[in-house]
Amino acid sequence: SQQGEEDPQALSIQEGENATMNCSYKTSINNLQWYRQNSGRGLVHLILIRSNEREKHSGRLRVTLDTSKKSSSLLITASRAADTASYFCATERTGTASKLTFGTGTRLQVTL
């Protein structure tokens, strides 16, 4: 089955609320990365968390990693309409020379 599965598939919230997206994976990893993709556009790298890290912050983003459960979460605080996009987690598996395995993504809709 697929490495890097996001949950939920779709999320709709109001501006100002927090959004939490989860990602599960199946193999050992070097790192896990989160990306954002606006409709019909390329991917924007948001944050990378290494396998020996448990939590990382970047602005309104907070990422956690639990290697024992093979899961990660992305929290966007105080969401804005401009955060509307699809969010993907991607894992760099151990021994795969930087190849990334992407999940199917969470589509986030932030309404005014």
Place this chain on the structure above:
Amino acid sequence: NAGVMQNPRHLVRRRGQEARLRCSPMKGHSHVYWYRQLPEEGLKFMVYLQKENIIDESGMPKERFSAEFPKEGPSILRIQQVVRGDSAAYFCASSPEGMGYTFGSGTRLTVV
């Protein structure tokens, strides 16, 4: 630094024709990756190249698809005798020494 440049942005081909997708990595990046994204799905790894070498092509279909990254010039993803199932967005990413991906905006291939 112009980032990762992909062209064309949109490409329409009739069944049986050839598609050539180009990717110019960021200045100083010697690693190039190609990914394919089908509608409503995450990105799927295709191939990883360094200058004049294919490092990992485990995601490339066995037939009709080829990739190169010559000493001079952009990386090229070539699809011969395209079929409707090849319709997708093709993304290129580059990195220095396999860390810190930067994605291009993609080429959207439509086979009619």
